[in-house]
Amino acid sequence: MSQNTAAEPELVGIAVLAAQPSGAAVGVVDDATQGSAILLGKRVLVPPADPGGQCEVCRRGGAAVCAFAKRRDATAKRIRVTSRWVVALDHGLDLPIPAAAAVPGDVATAYTLYARTGLGPREPVVVVGTNAITRFLVEILRAKGITPAVVVGRDAPPHWRDWLLGKGAAVVDDSSDLGTAINAAIAAQGTGNRPWRVIATEPAAITVAASLAGARATLTVLADGAVPALPGDILAREVTIIGVAGPHPDLVVEAAALCVKGDIDLAGGVGDDPTRARVITFT
Known part of the structure; x- marks a missing residue:
């Protein structure tokens, strides 16, 4: 039977700024293990789940259906996640808040x-x-x-x-x-x-x-x-x-890049009608 034998992952604590009902979110890193300290203070995109990353399914590109994945609570104002899957909004990835929560979702x-x-x-x-x-x-x-x-x-x-x-x-x-x-x-x-x-x-x-x-x-x-x-x-x-089954976390960067380039109208794509992404803002 396949087992998840990965070493302990690097983690970050995030104050959530906005989220989608799926659990995809954007927030600010305010706590991190030693290997992820470079992310402190940065805004990051957070996919709706944390795959294990090392099981056979993940290695075959199936992160969205990983048996070890941890789903997020869309109502949580603070989350602690694996730093491997978050995407920092730096180096040209400048996205509007709160609409950015729709990018990893x-x-x-x-x-x-x-x-x-x-x-x-x-x-x-x-x-x-x-x-x-x-x-x-x-x-x-x-x-x-x-x-x-x-x-x-x-x-x-x-x-x-x-x-x-x-x-x-x-x-x-x-x-x-x-x-x-x-x-x-x-x-x-x-x-x-x-x-x-x-x-x-x-x-x-x-x-x-x-x-x-x-x-x-x-x-x-x-x-x-x-x-x-x-x-x-x-x-x-x-x-x-x-x-x-859902978004692949490795594709969040490419999705974000299309938004930055203007190929995707992110701000116009967020709203309350059925053809727009729903985003919950936390204050």
Whole structure:
């Protein structure tokens, strides 16, 4: 049986400035073990969990599903975490507070979905889901030279369509003939006649996303909650299914860099409506 045999990790104590419901946070380091003393006084981004880092799962890139991971309490005003996974906001990483709390949370989750899907420039991709992760994923894809087709559900906020169009995404309304509409949107881009990559950014979007994944396509699913059963014929279509349980802590730096460069509108992506990241501020 695999065991976590890592040495005692270096730890830091953090006064939390803001957090997401997932436990992702931004705060100030005010206590540290000897090996992490360089972080004292710095603002840091904190992922929603502390993976063990040394088990076989972590070594295979599965930090988000590490059996030894410690989840954070989103309401805690003080936390003590492993310094390995925090990202200091220095050396050019200057992010607005409290919005920065979304970077190790929803922004990094969106970047993990992008990275795990293995997309190349101009590759046809469909995104299904109405939430902040879709918002950040669209901005990431556009920064990478990819024009996603985004399914807009009937219950989406009125401004959502306009925001997507403003970002250069192809917008497709959910309908009884959704597959045909998606294929037409992709054909209009000159990148093929069908999607080869489909991404569901929330469990509620999986059924629709799975219906759009044709033969030999790849379906990437954010599985951070109860996941509905997949269609019985999806394996017969030889669809490759990739599950993403949450943000990979190693990708927080890259997510933060996109925010600093302006590829992601971090401040505009935080708010109270369903398409923006929710952030709790501590005073």
